[in-house]
Amino acid sequence: MPLTAVDNPLTLRLLGLLVEQPMHPYALAVALNERYPYLHAKNGSVYTLVRSMAEAGWVAPTGVEQMGNRPARTVYALTDQGWDVFQERVRRQIREAKVTTSxxxxxxxxxxxxxxxxxxxxxxxxxxxxxxxxxxxxxxxxxxxxxxxxxxxxxxxxxxxxxxxxxxxxxxxxxxxxxxxxxxxxx
CATH class of the missing domain: 1.20.1280 (Monooxygenase)
Structure with a gap:
């Protein structure tokens, strides 16, 4: 599975979760697996994708969250560019996604x-x-x-x-x- 945000099919879902609310990568991984349990997304993949999306300018850190003795976690939110990319991917995939032969x-x-x-x-x-x-x-x-x-x-x-x-x-x-x-x- 591709680990760059440009190519990975999880990217649309991650961007969609960030439309709902800013989250740190671990919370994104948990939310992704709760909402789409059939995907079996790995935490490491989510962290890598968030990093790729940040490098692409689609998400940006908005602060750090720390609860109890847990490590501090950087919270990310969608940028204006990320919103545009998200909307364009939704448009394109609805319009062009091929029915795959299973x-x-x-x-x-x-x-x-x-x-x-x-x-x-x-x-x-x-x-x-x-x-x-x-x-x-x-x-x-x-x-x-x-x-x-x-x-x-x-x-x-x-x-x-x-x-x-x-x-x-x-x-x-x-x-x-x-x-x-x-x-x-x-x-």
């Missing part, structure tokens, strides 16, 4: 290579994985935040639920014999 879609293309009896079992394993991801995202929701703050979580949940529904229907079609199955060893 490994699941690639493997799905060859589902017929599996035995007809095995395919539903494998697909049910996918359903279990989807159920876990859905539960994780539902647990990440904060009812105290306005929906627009985490609108992307709703979008991802919608996608995951739609995928699960499609897979359940596919399993039913396989189980009912509605889907023609290739001869063994041929897709």
């Amino acid at each position: 490994a699941f879609v690639d493997a799905l293309a060859y589902l017929g290579a599996l035995d007809r009896a095995e395919a539903p079992r494998v697909l049910r394993g996918r359903l279990e994985s989807l159920a876990e991801r859905i539960a994780e995202l539902e647990g990440a929701s904060d009812p105290g935040l306005p929906e627009i703050t985490m609108i992307e979580v709703g979008f991802v949940l919608h996608q995951l639920r739609a995928e699960a529904e499609w897979i359940r229907a596919l399993i039913a079609r396989i189980d009912l014999g509605e889907l023609a199955w290739p001869a063994k060893g041929r897709t």
Whole structure:
């Protein structure tokens, strides 16, 4: 994963958190992992990105925070340039982000290579994985935040639920014999 702010996909989320309020890098890492637990962002990556964003002029120190015996931590806020970069990235990514081909879609293309009896079992394993991801995202929701703050979580949940529904229907079609199955060893 790139560790420069220009290239790293975490940058947009970090800038977004700083739109909400100034924070020190550790607080950013905690907030990032609480809001987006599926990212599994490393503290070191967040510190490096904040440093890169500061060097780029997108964030600037606003003071130092110290609580108890903990080390003093530099608090960063978005600069005007950072706000402009944030808005432009939002515009560009909404407009231009490509739908990526996932490994699941690639493997799905060859589902017929599996035995007809095995395919539903494998697909049910996918359903279990989807159920876990859905539960994780539902647990990440904060009812105290306005929906627009985490609108992307709703979008991802919608996608995951739609995928699960499609897979359940596919399993039913396989189980009912509605889907023609290739001869063994041929897709």
